[in-house]
Amino acid sequence: MRALLCKDYGGIDALVLEEAAPPALKPGEVRLKVQACGVNFPDTLIVEGKYQFKPEPPFSPGGEVAGIVTELGEGVEEAGGVAVGDPVIAVTIWGGFAEEIAVPAAQLLPYPAAMDPAVAAGFAMTYGTAMHALTQRARLDEGETLLVLGAAGGVGLAAVEIGKRLGARVIAAASTPEKLEVARRAGADDGIDYSARPLKDAVKDLTGGRGADVVFDPVGGDLTEQALRATGWGGRHLIVGFAAGAIPKIPANLTLLKGCSVVGVFWGDFVKREPAANRANFDTLFRWVAEGALKPLVSERFALADAGQALHRLADRKAVGKLVVDLSR
Numbered sequence: 001m002r003a004l005l006c007k008d009y010g011g012i013d014a015l016v017l018e019e020a021a022p023p024a025l026k027p028g029e030v031r032l033k034v035q036a037c038g039v040n041f042p043d044t045l046i047v048e049g050k051y052q053f054k055p056e057p058p059f060s061p062g063g064e065v066a067g068i069v070t071e072l073g074e075g076v077e078e079a080g081g082v083a084v085g086d087p088v089i090a091v092t093i094w095g096g097f098a099e100e101i102a103v104p105a106a107q108l109l110p111y112p113a114a115m116d117p118a119v120a121a122g123f124a125m126t127y128g129t130a131m132h133a134l135t136q137r138a139r140l141d142e143g144e145t146l147l148v149l150g151a152a153g154g155v156g157l158a159a160v161e162i163g164k165r166l167g168a169r170v171i172a173a174a175s176t177p178e179k180l181e182v183a184r185r186a187g188a189d190d191g192i193d194y195s196a197r198p199l200k201d202a203v204k205d206l207t208g209g210r211g212a213d214v215v216f217d218p219v220g221g222d223l224t225e226q227a228l229r230a231t232g233w234g235g236r237h238l239i240v241g242f243a244a245g246a247i248p249k250i251p252a253n254l255t256l257l258k259g260c261s262v263v264g265v266f267w268g269d270f271v272k273r274e275p276a277a278n279r280a281n282f283d284t285l286f287r288w289v290a291e292g293a294l295k296p297l298v299s300e301r302f303a304l305a306d307a308g309q310a311l312h313r314l315a316d317r318k319a320v321g322k323l324v325v326d327l328s329r
């Protein structure tokens, strides 16, 4: 099979496309023919050995796939629930930039037959994270104000759509007018260009001085403290990620003064610890897709040989919505 390999943690430009042996199938695993692989920010870190998981090289990056089941490992048929030919999605953390991948059967999620495989490939990580963050972690209520940072990025844009479906007023915040336009088309009520004016002032202006009820923060860096200062009484500031690079330190007195909470979000562990709740989230998400309430945006598709270009676009802050490596190209 063809695979894009990271051989020495040399970063994006050191990835090489090669013929590789198909992965061995362990008991409890299934083999997938990869249709498409979603591109996510952690992919840019894992190829430099800077992510929380450090697979032994050589390995393929690519953390979430849509694929067709081609072979069942020992014990899978007896356990039931999956058959050869099923279209499924799986979050694999790495291994997806390849024509085949072996995945534990327990991690598979069937995706609706009507869904484009490229859309399915980019759906799990972003929508799964945003749904968990806004429901289980923030308990976002109808009528509340949700501020989304990095609102045209992968998880950000998913948060905009889910926030609207949950009945919130959504304020999108991003670094360019073009990105804000993407968030508006996804349903955001208002937009703030945080490269043009201070975030806190803009949020206060838009909320009559009250501040946001919930902040969805996948960006980190200097924006986190600004967003916390723009959080209202009883608010919830969701710590989702640090795409800006720096892990912020927060003045703890702000939480006291606002009676607000800083709430961590770790979707990957939620999936392992509360699988039934995660499946229920996806039942709801797929229903919302079928109803047309969610319209996942795949803005660019790349051939396997060009997956490095996709990683550069993400690392260079150029991506909107999802970038996907499409194995049919």
Ligand SMILES: NC(=O)c1ccc[n+]([C@@H]2O[C@H](COP(=O)([O-])OP(=O)(O)OC[C@H]3O[C@@H](n4cnc5c(N)ncnc54)[C@H](OP(=O)(O)O)[C@@H]3O)[C@@H](O)[C@H]2O)c1
Pocket: 039, 040, 041, 042, 125, 126, 129, 150, 151, 152, 153, 154, 155, 156, 173, 174, 175, 176, 179, 218, 219, 239, 240, 241, 242, 243, 244, 245, 265, 266, 267, 268, 314, 315, 316, 317, 319, 321
């Ligand atoms: N906690 C969890 O369970 C979980 C799950 C999935 C992802 N994450 C994390 O969420 C973050 C976003 O992931 P994603 O896949 O949505 O990434 P993405 O599509 O690249 O979006 C990240 C956004 O961050 C903003 N940003 C600010 N400074 C940046 C920089 N120096 N480089 C790149 N982007 C920058 C960009 O928006 P502007 O240009 O508008 O500022 C960009 O759209 C990552 O840190 C990821 O690890 C966490």
